[in-house]
Amino acid sequence: MxxxxxxxxxxxxxxxxxxxxxxxxIFSQGFEQLRGLTGVLITHQHADHLDVERLRPxxxxxxxxxxxxxxxxxxxxxxxxxxxxxxxxxxxxxxSVQVIGSQHAVIHPDLPRIPNVxxxxxxxxxxxxDAFTVPEADVEVLGLPTAAPWLKLTEAVGxxxxxxxxxxxxxxxxxxxxxxxxxxxxxxxxxxxAGTDFQKLAPGETxxx
Numbered sequence: 291m292x293x294x295x296x297x298x299x300x301x302x303x304x305x306x307x308x309x310x311x312x313x314x315x316i317f318s319q320g321f322e323q324l325r326g327l328t329g330v331l332i333t334h335q336h337a338d339h340l341d342v343e344r345l346r347p348x349x350x351x352x353x354x355x356x357x358x359x360x361x362x363x364x365x366x367x368x369x370x371x372x373x374x375x376x377x378x379x380x381x382x383x384x385x386s387v388q389v390i391g392s393q394h395a396v397i398h399p400d401l402p403r404i405p406n407v408x409x410x411x412x413x414x415x416x417x418x419x420d421a422f423t424v425p426e427a428d429v430e431v432l433g434l435p436t437a438a439p440w441l442k443l444t445e446a447v448g449x450x451x452x453x454x455x456x457x458x459x460x461x462x463x464x465x466x467x468x469x470x471x472x473x474x475x476x477x478x479x480x481x482x483x484a485g486t487d488f489q490k491l492a493p494g495e496t497x498x499x
Contacts, residue, residue, distance in 0.1 A: 291414055293431065296321040297493040298464040299339055299419075301433060305412040308384030311355075312409065312417065313339040314348065317464035320494065327352040329383035332359035333419025334394055334406040335366055338464070342366050356383060362405035375407060385412040391423035397440040414499070416453070417461055424452045431455055431499055434488075436463040436474055443474065447481045454483045457499060459491035 292304040300318030303310040310329045314321050315338040322344055330349065332340050340363055349355060349370060357372040358381060364374060375381065379389040387409055394406035408418035408425075416425055417433030422445060432455040435441055441462075450458055458478070463471060478488045491497055 291412060291431070291499050292496055293415065293433075293459075293491075293499070294496040295459075295461075295491050295493050299333075299417070299433070299435075299461045301417070301461070303385075303411050303415060305414070306385040308411070310383060310385070310387070310411060311348075313419070314341055314345055315339040316341045318493075322348060324348070325352060327355035329381075329387070330355055330357045331387065331409050332357070332363050333408065333417075334360050334404060335363040336404075336420070338462075339419070340366060342368075342370075346370065356381075358383075358387075360405040360407045377407065387411055388413075388425075388427075390416070390425050391418055391421050394420045395422060395440045416455075418449070420462070422449050424449070429453050429455045430457065431497070432458040433461040434458045434478065436460040436478075437466045437470070438462055443477060446474075447477065450478060450481075450486065450488075451483045455486055457487050457489060457497070458482065459489045459497060 294302040296318045298317035299313040301312045309327045312331045317338045358375045375389045377392040391408040394404045406419045408423045410416045414430040416429045
């Protein structure tokens with residue numbers, strides 16, 4: 291499995307016969323030139339995870355790619371062909387993809403919660419989108435949400451400990467400054483569970499596992 295970051299929560303997952311793009315949003319760059327995609331996976335409707343303006347030409351250039359999304363993103367996709375996935379679903383896109391989780395984390399009690407799904411790819415890599423979902427299955431590699439209006443450091447560390455992957459790397463970190471990134475990453479390394487290797491994986495870098 292190869293995992294390449296394109297900033298924030300946007301990832302290219304290459305496993306078996308799959309080339310899956312996850313959450314191409316407004317804070318991410320470089321994914322626009324990707325070709326040979328077998329699928330595009332959207333966790334939820336927020337713009338930092340779904341940039342429809344750049345998604346449309348990407349799908350035009352990747353006619354074999356199947357777009358899968360949560361039910362809350364449907365209204366933004368207009369005439370783009372897509373399939374809605376929900377917790378418990380499983381799809382085959384060159385590698386198995388299990389759908390885990392159903393709701394976004396609470397941003398503020400006065401704001402309604404929206405749908406949000408996480409994806410477990412190939413039984414190995416998991417990222418929850420904007421949620422604290424812990425899969426029942428063992429997770430080898432975790433994309434760990436790092437910083438957001440809905441997220442405290444103690445919650446991120448709690449998720450890291452609960453999932454207890456072999457390897458973790460940051461996602462959802464575009465809202466932090468460089469000094470903030472160093473601080474958060476250091477805490478993940480210091481407070482993460484024994485046996486978990488936290489890797490920084492900057493945008494543009496690839497992790498092979």
